[in-house]
Amino acid sequence: MNRAPGSFWLGALVLALAALGASLASVAQDRVLEGGDVAAAWGGGELGVRLTRLEQALPAIEAHGWRRVAIVRSAGSNPMIGLLQQRLYPAVVVPIWQGQSDLERGFTAARKVGAEGLVRMSKAGQVELFAVPAPGVQR
Amino acid sequence: MGTLAFGVAWALAFAAGISSLRALGRRDLWTPEGVGLGLLLGATWTAVLAAALSLFQLVGAATLGGALAIVAALAWQRGSKRAALDAAPQEPTTTRDWATFLPALLVVGLTLFQAFGRPVYNVDAQRRWVLRAQATAAEGTLVPTSFTDEALATSHPSYPPLVPALAALALTLGADRDTGMRPGFPLFLFALLGVLHGFVRRRAGPSAALLLTSAVALTPALGLTDQLGLGAAAAHADVALAAFLTALAVLVLEAERPASLPLIAAVALGAVWTKNEGMAFVLVMGVTTLVVNLRTPRGLRASATLLASALVGIVLWKWLARDMPVAPGEDYVSGGILAVLAANLERLPTILERLGAEFLTWRLWGLAWLAVPVALALGLARRAPRGFWLLALWLAAGIALVVAAYVATGWKDNNYSVLMEVSLARLIAHHVPLAFLMWAYLLAPRAEAGE
DSSP states (O other), rough: OOOHHHHHHHHHHHHHHHHHHHHHHHHHHHHHHTSSHHHHHHSSSHHHHHHHHHHHHHHHHHHOOOEEEEOOOOOOHHHHHHHHHHHHHTSSEESSOOOSSOOHHHHHHHHHHTOSSEEOOOOTEEEEEOOOOOOOOOO | OOTTHHHHHHHHEEEEHHHHHHHTTTTTTTSSHHHHHHHEEEEEEEHHHHHHHTTTTOOHHHHHHHHHHEEEEEEHHHHHHHHOOOOOOOOOHHHHHHHHHHHHHHHHHHHHHTTTTTTSSSIIIIIIIHHHHHHHHTTTTSSGGGGGGGGGGGTTSSSSSSSHHHHHHHHHOOOOOOTGGGGGGGGHHHHHHHHHHHHHHHHHHHHHHHHHHHHHHHHHHTTTTOOEEEOOSSSSSHHHHHHHHHEEEHHTTTTTTTHHHHHHHHHHHHTTTTHHHHHHHHHHHHHHHHTTTTOOHHHHHHHHHHHHHHHHHHHHHHTTTSSOOOOOOOOOOOTTHHHHHHGGGGGHHHHOOOOOOHHHHHHTTTTTTTTHHHHHHHHHHOOOHHHHHHHHHHHHHHHHHHHHHOOOOOOOOOOOHHHHHHHHHHHHHHHHHHHHHHHHHHHSSSHHHHH
């Protein structure tokens, strides 16, 4: 095989630089649009609003001093679980399926995993925090 | 310091890595390839030293940072003695090396810009790599007691320790756990690009090195995209593994270069300590290389070194992580893998269909995968050398392993199609640089391409 002609390499270089320019513009635009928080990184929207509320609730959760926290799972709640697990460390965050519509079932599930606190998002997207009561104790 | 500490951690690791490269007698230290190899060796040193310190729960800024500094000093001293005895001149670092690497360097710069000051947000990055780094930094060990809790099994504490070790060093040096993590990851992309650049330059000249290195850098899944936890700025181990596997391929293909065997051993160890996928692939790579090289002593030595180092690394980590829980449905080893594969073969058509669609997703891969059949056709027509076909074999083996993983998985009650949506692109990203390496043989002048 012969070496490719100079015009080939020049064309390839121009293409590479054009792609680089487009990438630069794209990254710069992302940074301007997205800013620097988790909600923005997830593309904003309803999920972004929920993540922002959860992020704002972190000091309140930490203030309880719970070493083990249950979070109620719901569709699309993975980003919230990830955020809680990483930010609340050394507290252990355990996702549970129960408790979205029936709080008592949530407490039962939370007790099973040894959680002292329960976090869930209300249907309106508000963060709700509950201390898990001992068995038989009415809230 | 919160966002810069990862830079200090990398500086310590790099000092150990580049000094080791010098002690081994490599003369191309300050080329993009030399710097890239220095970074990978440094990351491996960090993991090895962190594993040793974990036995005493002593992983910390002073201990791990100090150990890296000692390794750097001792290796540099050994390199100096070696240089004094060695009459051969240092390989000159040409400006052209860096000039043809410049577009790639700019992309790495862009990924750093993308990462700087922004929080870790991808779920896998938060729950696995960064959370494990936080626990390692807090408890002084890569196998923290808090992670023996079954509730944290889905954080995969039994996954290999290289990335958490490096991130833990950064955390102990004062990195912010939210905004200080991502800026550390683009250096793995630098390493990948540097190693690839050196190989292509030797095979096909500087213009081809410029073209192929730029093409890899601009492949969104490896570089700039921020989707699905892909891209160099995500706090994941996928680009890191891609870098180790690229370096391992280059070292095995060029086993005649100086210090290849110790470098193969170190990079194989780094690869198996980066991700479980690295463990599986390096073993397959070793076996295929062994079979292909049965009649060449040099190739045999390289294959044996690769396999021995990978096996030692795997056994050592499995022993260290023996108390770490494995998530239900994600134990791919003890469940009788062949029986599981055979039982789930009906998944294959769905998996292959999704894989085909992924290869055509140009917004993540550009033309990378589409160019593979073209490369194979050209390779056949031009009777490409053995190295080309070895790369093709590794690429096929890598993709086959990815397919096998989805056939075998029991993730979330066998929900393999959902798992593919969230992870397929990350898994094939480990192997895509091999497709670019194949082009190095095709762009080479024919006399140089032959082996």
